[in-house]
Structure formats: structure tokens, C-alpha cells
Amino acid sequence: MSILDPVWTALLYLAAAVFFILALRGLSSPRTARRGNLVGALGAVIAVVTVFLSARLENIPWILGAIVVGSAVAAPVARRVRMTQMPQLVALFNGVGGGAAALVALLELGHAGEPWVRVAIVFTLLVGAVSFAGSGITFAKLQELMTTRPVVFYGLPVVMSVVLLAAVASGVAVVVSGSLPLAVLLLVLGLAAGVLLVLPVGGADVPIVISLLNAFTGLAVAASGVVLGNVLLVVAGTLVGASGTILTRAMAAAMGRSVAGILFGAFRGGSTAGSTAVSERPVRSSSPEDVAVLLGYAQRVIIVPGYGLAVAQGQHTAAELALALEARGIQVDFAIHPVAGRMPGHMNVLLAEANVPYESLKEMGEINPEFKTTDVALVVGANDVVNPAAKTSSGSPIYGMPILEVAEARQVVFLKRSMRPGFAGIENELLFEPQTSLLFGDAKESLAQVLGAVKAL
């Protein structure tokens, strides 16, 4: 049916595009973020209703059925996923979006008359496929279905070059001939390139890659808008491509790394190489009671939460411990590294989930000068973000990443599961320093024991 004439259609798409812009702007500030997201969802609803009312569509029952299936799969997963697993879910949603864009471009090949439309089709196919396959690999890495370490094999740069050259060649051939089998070949080459692009990226850098692939999918969607002559797709896709690029750079800057270094450094022997070997060097291990005494008679305590805390679902216990210490008149803050957790800003989400008030979460720049006057820094399930190797050893893969300077505190207590190195796979010298003591065990259980002992003081 086509109830709406082209003018109304264009105006409604314009409204949806404005809503998307407002959504991104709203998402940039904590106060307006939630409303911003809802505005974006409203824009999407307007756009989808508009397409049903304006385009001459066949197969409407089938399409509605497919929408129901997609919603029925995605909504419950999105609603139930643990906050710790959210980065991989975002990667997954990003990947399927890229896949959808590639399929749309493939099917439009038959309708493309002009060569520049076919150029857009080739771009969408390639970038969408890279995003789909790359996101699949990031998902597998974050879900730990495969090793989180960089996967590098001899000849990888050569294989990658061959794949890219073949992709360019078949892309040119598709533009010239409009051949469908060649377009399918291009799709397959894109998938291969996506896999090869992400395999060598080390675990710690994966979040940045998710953001980059997010920008890629945006560009693929924009190009598919060119193919279909649909302005809304062009605007929305370009917005995401541009903002995603900025966001990727901001995230990389927060980790003291360059995007190019993450992607191409990998080809020179792994982006964040390291070992998962367990060190045999002696450390000072401690008991929950000792830690409780340290904390209970301190004046100032800073808690440094890491992904290990979240995995153990210990956020609530950590929040309780902070309250118990505050009840003893101790000043307690949480020091949040920009990339604590598995994704920039992830730890803020996790602690917000545990009802830790926003004001106790201190950003790195704000809290770092205060470690000097801190009696105890309690590091719970974090490792790389407090590793002094980032400042001192120029050969280290995390060299240059800004860290939380817990080493400045009078005492440092690590709650750790084992001596295994962190996500980046680098040993932490701080563990062997004289002011450091370690309490081994599951983060949540250790915190509960310390909490019990503090209450008994």
C-alpha cells in the first residue's frame, strides 16, 4: 500500500533522522542519556511505520513475521543478559546489523543500473561482511569461546594482503559486470577479511575493536542508503560512522593506544602479547582478618574494582563493605579506570547496578593525586589498570596506558583469584612489592569474609 505521498514520506524520514541526532546528543550526558535512547527508539518506530505506509510492498505478512521473530529472539536476550556479558552482546547486535546491510546490498545488485550505485553495493558488501565476521570473532573472544590472546600465525600479513587484493579485484569486477556470483565471492572474501582483522587483536584491545566495527556497520548502512536512494539510511548510517570513529579514538586515547597500532601492530607479532604462565616468585599472602584490620583502622581507603569483581558478581558486597567502612568514619571512594571492566565505562554500569551512588565513583584523573594520602588501596579483581609496567617498561604491551597509581598508597591489598596475569597477559610487578599483600580467592567470597571481619572489629 502507499498511503503516504513522497513529500510526507520524506518529512517523516527527516523527523526520524532528527530524532537520531537528538538521541546521540542525549546519550552524551548522564542526565539526559536514558531519554536520549528512548528518543532514538521513537525515531526508529516512526521510520519503520513510514516504510510500511509509503513503499509499495509485497509479502507483508512474511515481513511482519520476520520482525516478530527478530524481536522475539533479541528482546529477551537483551533484557536478561548479565551486565558483565553486555560487551559481547553489543558486539553480536553490531555484527547482525552489518550482516543485514550486506544482504540488502547483495539483493539490490540486480536493480542497480548506474555504476556508482554498484560501487556503493560493493562497499556495503565488503564492509558489512567485515563487520559481521569481525564481530563474531570479538563475541567469541569476550565469551571466551576461544583464546583471548592474540592469534597470530606465520604468513598472516601475506594472507591478509592476498584476501584484500582479491576483494578489490572482485569488487572492481562486480562494478563492471554486475555479476551475482562475483558479488557472493566478494561477500565471502569480506567475511575472511573480518576474521583475519580481529584474530590478532589481544583481549584488552577487543572493546576498541567493537567500537570500530560499530562505525564500520554505520558506514555500510549509509552506503546501503545510497543504493536504495533512502536518505534516512544515509543520515543514520553516516551519523553512526562518524560518532563511532570519534568514540573509537576516545577509547583508544583512554588506554594510551592508537587505533592503527591496535590493528596493524598485531601483524607485527600480536597487539597485546604476554603470557598466561603462573609465576613462581614469592608474594605476601594475607588472611581476611588481616585485611579487615588494615582497612578498619585506616583513615582513607580507595577501592579499585576490576572485571574480576564483576565476574564474581561481587559489586553488591563491595558496596556493603564501603558502607561498613564509612560507618567507622573512614573515607571510602571507588577509583574507576576508564577501561575498567571489558569496555570503556563498563565498570560504572556495573557499580550503578549495585546502587553505589554516582558521587563515590571517581574518575582516574580526579583520584590519582589522592593515592599519596591513602592508607589502603584495595584492588579487587583488577590487574592491568594498576600495573606500573605501563609507566616503567617501554617494552611492555601496555606501555603508555594511563594507570591508577595505587603503588603510591601506603598499603596495597589485592584480592585475586590466582597468580594468573590479567586479560592482557602481563605480569604485575606491584604484586611483589613490600607494601603489597594478597588475599587469594573468589572476589565475592573474599569480600564477604573481609566484610564479616570488619564488622567484628
Added chain:
Amino acid sequence: MDGTALLTITVLAVFVGFEVVSKVSSTLHTPLMSGANAIHGIILVGAIIVAGQAADPWVLAVALLAVVLATANLVGGFVVTDRMLHMFHAKKDAGQAKGGSK
């Protein structure tokens, strides 16, 4: 739509995209990425158009797959972003420790 008009729109959209997120704090990086991720799920509109024009059953099947994938991106993206942002609140409504940590 002719090429130059599309190009104009694209270039302007690039600048808007740069501008709107240029001053975001690292606290919100994750929700912003997730929200932007949801927005590109609007490829659903493209998938619907292609599926609506499909005559051949194979084309229709592939197009419907694209509709399913795009819907998952769009719906899942907005839902998970909303859930995340729901947890950001300035002062404590503590006590009502949230129910479903499953």
C-alpha cells in the same frame, strides 16, 4: 535522488556525527556505543523495502533473513541500552536492591 544531493547530506551528517559526541565523558562510552549500535539497526528499513519487492522465493528468503537480523540489531540494541542507562542514578534509591541479577 541525485548524487550531489546525497553527497551533500552525507558530508553534513559526518560533521553532525563528529559534533554530537565530541565531549562525552568516559563514564558514558559504553551506553553511547550501544546506543549508536542500535541506531544503525535502522537498516531494517532497507531490509523491509528489499523484502517487499522480492518476487523470487530465494530472494525473499534472503531478504527475510536480513529483516530478522536487522530487527535483532534494532530492538536488542535499544533494549540493552535502556537497561544499562536505567542503572545510572545520581543519588541512592538504595535499599530497593534491584531484583533480577540473574
